[in-house]
Amino acid sequence: MSALIEVSGLSKHFGGLQAVKDVSFAIEPGEIVGILGPNGAGKTTLYNLLTGFIPYDSGSVVFKGRDLRGLAPYRIAGLGISRTFQLCRPFVGMTVFENVIVGGLGASGGGGSGLDAHAHALLKQVGLAGKEQLAVETLSYGDQRRLEIARALAAKPALLLLDEPFAGLGSGEIADLSALIRRVHADQGLTVMLIEHKLHEFMRLVGRVIALDFGEIIAEGSPEDIVRHPAVIEAYIGRGDAEAEEQTNAA
């Protein structure tokens, strides 16, 4: 089976900072892949490169056999990559229902009769039924997260990129949302990439983990293997002798 998305040698630097360095991986259709890494590891930059929000310096991204180099974000979205943002970015001044409709307008080329029905179905699926006519500003943070996902799904993507969907949520809300992600994955065979720091839920949700640090892939494997991987432990907790060095310096 050929990969849904194939990334090879992807690099990006901002001035002197190498944000993403020679990153290569492939994702098969139907996978849920987690992107793990400390703050500043380049996870969100990686998303921005994949979705065309930031142009990359070198390397290639091939999605469904098509090279994405130089395509505008809206074109890439139109090809079937939807994303959510780390901070919720709903369309303020509009209702919940209108937000989802806009999510579907780009994909359908500005119309389509099934759009309303699809939007209603999505809102029901994410648990926002009955809140269609509310102004988005009045939604709770958890509901805004659900809306982000409904909005992203409205474009009928083949690949969904979630950027810290659990950030700022309580444990009950996290369990609900993770059940929702599992459900859309199971129902629609949707391929999902997930950035998350809430490791407990993250590890149960994903089938495979790609660990990044300083813009490079430091490890790749099943969640069980990743948490024991020395490079990952080092990235999160720090090297043993570095700590010792600090202590001597302090003394």
Next chain:
Amino acid sequence: MFDKRIDYAGALGFIAFMAVLPLVFGGNYLIGVLTVSVIYGIWAVSWDFMSGLTGRENFGHSLFIGVGAYTAGFLNTTFGFGGWWSLPAAMLMAMLFAVVIGLPTLRLKGPYFALAMLSSAVIMQRLMLIFWEQTGGEEGINGIEPLIRSQLGFYYFALASLVLVTALLLALARSHWGLILRAIRGDEATCQAAGINVTFYKIASLVISAAFAGAGGALYAHYQLQVSPQLFAVVTSITIITMVYVGGMASIYGPVGGAILLVLLTELLRNFGEWRLMIYSCTLILILFFLPNGLIAPTWRRVKAKLVRPE
């Protein structure tokens, strides 16, 4: 459904009121004031369609007005075309200017668009003076023919144009198009992530806005029977923006009321002599302070809510 019928009834009531007003009070002076107010209405609605919906404030709407008016002036006098060619030609020229200015500036974020529009209008005003041999300089172009001989007839034509433009832009604003423009106001990045070509929609809406501003400019030229560089003045743009704020931004129909109200208010205050500007400004400040969402559209929504659910 009932909701919609109240809207239609309100619109019909407004049109009837505007149509009957000159018949009841009569006099060419009133007809003149009403004609100007209706043309300002066209300008305000066209401003609201682009800037109100997308939130990209255009501080140089007078550019499109002036371009439309001068196009009408040149065609009618220098080139000797009949007056009715003015409207389509003015629309086309204004659209051309919108593409040329919109293409580079609407890709940028922040205040660049507002500044680019503002300075373009100022530059055009200067150009009219610099090339005075062709443009007539301060004097502008005189001797433009009226479209319709009867003043009242021309007023009704302008009113019909306003109704048509408003209906068209309202329909667009309430379609998926309008939804996308409002989403752009909300968050451009999310729009792109949803597969929407943000730049296209922004430029297209500016072009539509410019077309009607230009048509209004041509109407104005055929009403004044002359054009002058003053048409490009920044103060015209600011006046239009004020009218939109008073009417209720992004409502499309509100700015029509805002424009007519403010033009009439200016005339009513003429009796106050020196105090006129003071009273006018204070009224504006009070309206915007107590009704930050505007006067016309929010009031209409409240009236409608009362009618739909009588207590």
